[in-house]
Amino acid sequence: MDLSSLLGKELTWGRHKLLALVAILVVLPAVFAYATFGFQHVLPTDAPIAIAPQTAAVTDDDMNIATAAVTVFSDPQPFATEASAMHALGREQVYAVVTVPPNLTDGSLGPAQFDVYVDGSVVPYLTPAQAIENIVAYGLDGTLPRDVEVTRQVVGTEYSLSSYLVPTFVLTLVALVALAYLPYTFDSEAAVLDRLRVETSLHAVVASKLAFFAVLLVVPLVVFDLMSVYMDAGVQVLGVGTIVVTVLTFLLLGLVAATVMLLVGFGAWGRIANLLVLLFVLGFSGLAYPVGFFSPARRWLVRHVPTHYAAISTRGFVLRDDPVELYADWLLGLVGAVLVAALAFAAAVELYERRA
Numbered sequence: 001m002d003l004s005s006l007l008g009k010e011l012t013w014g015r016h017k018l019l020a021l022v023a024i025l026v027v028l029p030a031v032f033a034y035a036t037f038g039f040q041h042v043l044p045t046d047a048p049i050a051i052a053p054q055t056a057a058v059t060d061d062d063m064n065i066a067t068a069a070v071t072v073f074s075d076p077q078p079f080a081t082e083a084s085a086m087h088a089l090g091r092e093q094v095y096a097v098v099t100v101p102p103n104l105t106d107g108s109l110g111p112a113q114f115d116v117y118v119d120g121s122v123v124p125y126l127t128p129a130q131a132i133e134n135i136v137a138y139g140l141d142g143t144l145p146r147d148v149e150v151t152r153q154v155v156g157t158e159y160s161l162s163s164y165l166v167p168t169f170v171l172t173l174v175a176l177v178a179l180a181y182l183p184y185t186f187d188s189e190a191a192v193l194d195r196l197r198v199e200t201s202l203h204a205v206v207a208s209k210l211a212f213f214a215v216l217l218v219v220p221l222v223v224f225d226l227m228s229v230y231m232d233a234g235v236q237v238l239g240v241g242t243i244v245v246t247v248l249t250f251l252l253l254g255l256v257a258a259t260v261m262l263l264v265g266f267g268a269w270g271r272i273a274n275l276l277v278l279l280f281v282l283g284f285s286g287l288a289y290p291v292g293f294f295s296p297a298r299r300w301l302v303r304h305v306p307t308h309y310a311a312i313s314t315r316g317f318v319l320r321d322d323p324v325e326l327y328a329d330w331l332l333g334l335v336g337a338v339l340v341a342a343l344a345f346a347a348a349v350e351l352y353e354r355r356a
Contacts, residue, residue, distance in 0.1 A: 047125075047292035049074040049132075050085035050094040054115070057102035066100040066114070069139030073132075089117065089155065090320065091327070092312045095125050095292045096132055107145030114140070114150045120158035121319035122290055156320055163233045166224060167314040168287045170237060171307070173220055174246055177213060178253035179278035183271050185209065186261050202262075202349045210254045214247050221246065241317035241324045248334040249310045253281065255341035262348040287311045306337040 051067050067076045077094060079085035085097045097117040104112055114136055118129040133152040140148040186209075224237040256277060261270040284298070285307040291299050302308050309330040316322035324331070 046075045046296060047096075047290075048094045049076055050079050050088055050097040051076050052079040052082045052085035052097060052099050054082065054099045054101050058100050059102070062100050062102060062104045065104050065144070066098060066140070069143070070098060070136060072139065073135055086117065086155070089119055090316065090322065092119075092122065092290060092315070095119075095122060095290060096129055098132075098136060104144055104146060109146055111147040111149045112140075112144065114148065116150060116152045117155050118152065119320075120154045120156045121164065121315060123159055123161050123164035124288075125290055125292065126154070126158065157234070159234070159319060163228075163235050164315075164319065165288065166228070166233065166235050166237060167311065167318045170221070170224060170242070170246065170318075171249060171285070171287055171311055171314055172282065174217060174250050175253055175278055175281050175307075177217065178250050179257050179274045179281065182209065182213065182254055182257050183261055183274045186258065187266050187271065202352070203346070206255075206258045206345070210251055213254070214250050217246055217250055218243065235318050236321070237318055239317055241322070241327070242314060244324065244331060245310050245313050245317065245334070248331065248338060249307060251338045252306060252334065252341050253277075255338065255345045259341070259345045259348045262345075262352040281305075281307050284308075285311050306334055310334060 049070055051063060051070070053063065063078055067078060070076050074096075076098075077088075079088065079097075082097070082099055085094065085099075088094045089097050095118065097115075099115045099117070101112045101114065103109055116129075116132050116136060118126060118132075120126065130152070133150045137148050137150045218238075221238045221242060227233075228235050228237065257274050260273045260277060264270045264273045284302050284305050286294075286302050287307075291302050291308065294302060309327075313327040313330055316327060317324075
C-alpha cells in the first residue's frame with residue numbers, strides 16, 4: 001500500500017470521527033485559551049472590596065466618601081460592621097477590607113486613619129494589594145479637609161505560592177480521579193455491564209465504585225501532609241473539613257461522570273465528554289486564582305459552579321485552619337448538588353436500561 005492509499009485511509013477514518021476530532025482539535029484548545037487569557041490585569045480593576053465603619057460614629061456621608069474613593073479600581077461593597085466585613089474576607093467574598101474612620105469632613109481633627117486589611121492566605125492578591133494603600137490615599141487626598149493616613153495590614157499567616165497551591169492540587173487530583181480515571185474504569189467494564197446489571201444493578205455498581213475511590217482519596221491527603229512536614233510548608237491537609245469537602249466533591253463529579261457515560265455512551269465519546277467537563281471544572285472553579293481576578297461575567301459564572309465553593313472551603317481548612325461550621329452553608333450546598341447529581345444519574349440509568 002503506497003503513501004497516497006494510506007493517506008486516503010486516514011481521511012476516511014477522519015470523516016467518520018469528524019465530531020471527535022473537532023472536540024479535540026477545536027473545542028479543547030478554545031477552552032484552554034479562554035482559561036489562560038481570562039484573567040484581569042495584575043491589579044484587578046473591579047475586585048470586590050469591603051467598606052466598613054471603624055466605629056458606630058461613622059456616618060453615611062463618611063461611608064459614601066470612602067466608597068467613591070475606591071470605586072475607580074474596585075467593586076466596593078458596604079458592610080454594616082467591621083466584623084461582618086472580616087467574615088466576608090475570610091470566605092473570599094471580598095479581597096480587601098477598608099475601614100473608615102468617623103468625621104471625615106471635620107477639618108479641626110487630626111489625620112484620618114484608614115486601615116486596609118488583606119488575607120495572607122490569598123497569595124495571588126498580596127502583591128497587587130500593596131498598591132491599594134497608595135490608591136486609597138491618592139483617592140482621598142485633596143478631597144478631604146483632613147490629612148489621610150492609610151495602613152495596610154495582613155490578616156493571618158502569609159504563605160508562599162507553593163503552600164497556597166496545595167489545596168489547588170488536592171481538588172485537581174479529585175477532579176482527575178472522578179472525571180478521567182473513573183470513566184476509564186467504566187469503559188473497561190462496558191462489556192460486562194449488562195451482566196452486572198442483571199446480577200445486581202447499575203446503582204449498586206456505581207455506588208461501590210464511588211465508595212471505593214472516596215475512601216482511597218484519603219491516601220493522597222496523608223501524602224500531602226507528610227510532604228508538607230518534609231518540605232516545611234507549614235500547612236495541614238488531613239482534617240475533618242478537608243475530608244468532607246474531598247468526599248463531597250468526588251461524589252458530585254463522580255456522579256456527573258457516570259451520568260455522562262450513560263447518556264453519551266462508553267468508549268471515546270464518553271471519555272471526551274468527561275474531559276470537557278474536567279476542563280470546565282478546572283477552568284471555572286477558581287481553583288488557583290481568586291475569582292476577583294476574573295472578568296465580571298466570568299466571575300458570575302464561577303460563583304454559580306459548586307466546585308468553586310469547594311475550592312474556597314479547602315483553602316480555608318488547609319491555609320486558615322478555619323472551623324467546619326464557618327462553611328456549613330456551602331457544605332450543605334455541596335450536599336444538595338450531590339443529591340441533584342444522584343437524581344440525574346438515576347434518570348440516566350432509567351434511560352440506559354430502556355435503550356439496552
